[in-house]
Amino acid sequence: MRILHTSDWHIGRSFHGHSTLAALRQVLDALTGQVREHDVDVVIVAGDVFDSSAPAAACYSVLSDALRSISDAGARVVVTSGNHDSAARLGFQSSLLRGGIHVVTDPLSIGTPITIADGDGPVHFYGIPFLEPALVRHLWTGVELRSQHQALAHAMSLVRADLADRPGERSVAISHCFAAGVEQTPGLERDIQQGGLDLVPLSEFEGPDYVALGHIHAQQKLSERVRYAGAPLHYSFGEADKKRGSWRVDLDAKGLAGVEWLDLPVPRRLVTLRASLDELLNDPIHAEHEQSWVCAQYTDATPQPDPMRRLLARFPHCATVMHLPQGVREPDGLTYAHRVRQARTDAELFDAFLAHVREGEGATPAESDLIREVIDDRSLVEASA
CATH class of the missing domain: 3.30.160 (Double Stranded RNA Binding Domain)
Known part of the structure; x- marks a missing residue:
């Protein structure tokens, strides 16, 4: 089976006030081309499909068009919700989509896979929607869920429990979180727990043949079988040197057979x-x-x-x-009041003000001439009054 691992589409995100919808459509069209070119069976979108919990109408059409195009190209689709998504809205959208497009937003569905078969038998896809501990802990009594680590640990325990009843069968887990070993770079996605990073150890992802992660906007390989695909567009200047693309994941009869990076076009550098x-x-x-x-x-x-x-x-x-001035002068320790007290003439008062607001740089010769001219003109006016 051939899988394309993507994530973090962030449909609706602006770039310094500019819409990115047209550029994202272009990139998702290219992704559909990859599905055809590489004969992909399943496309994964690992969370943050939308950038907002209340997307504009145009965002829904971008998603619907992309998913239909991928389906027309011959692939099944498995989508999970991320921390930017409204699970309810994304889940409602799924009821309007054709067969073969699966949208996982219900935490209670964790442990119940989407099973897709190929010539070597079934492959079980375990979608894990984003788990906010405060919002899901009531779903599982007797389980302590105070952190992302605890929430993901419990989710993966449900996955492994189901896998135990399917010996020898292949599987893929899909999650949206910070995993231990992530390279922190400029443009790193916002924390999913207020107050700091809540890392999930890689050991929690033991079991499946491949783990498709979302949340980090850069391609990252944490192990052979645990990876981030990153976002399909650059959403900040800090991401400018990061590749855009997706992971092509091949499973054979025994499990993970290989992973290859496929570049996506960058509409504007x-x-x-x-x-x-x-x-x-x-x-x-x-x-x-x-x-x-x-x-x-x-x-x-x-x-x-x-x-x-x-x-x-x-x-x-x-x-x-x-x-960002180059070669800024070292502070001289003088307050504005001290500069004013030192000034003996009106021209020196101007100079004191300029030095205060310009990192210690007073009037240039040209500015000094202009200041003297203004002062002289005002003195003449006052003298004739």
């Missing part, structure tokens, strides 16, 4: 550019990034006027601008 504003606006070296999503970090000593408008003229997809 992400790049962080750091230089002076003038260099960003004029240096030919940046020409290759003019159609990329751009995070511009300009290094001028002082804030520049209207940097976003000026940058958009060259980089129409500039998403964010940051002022």
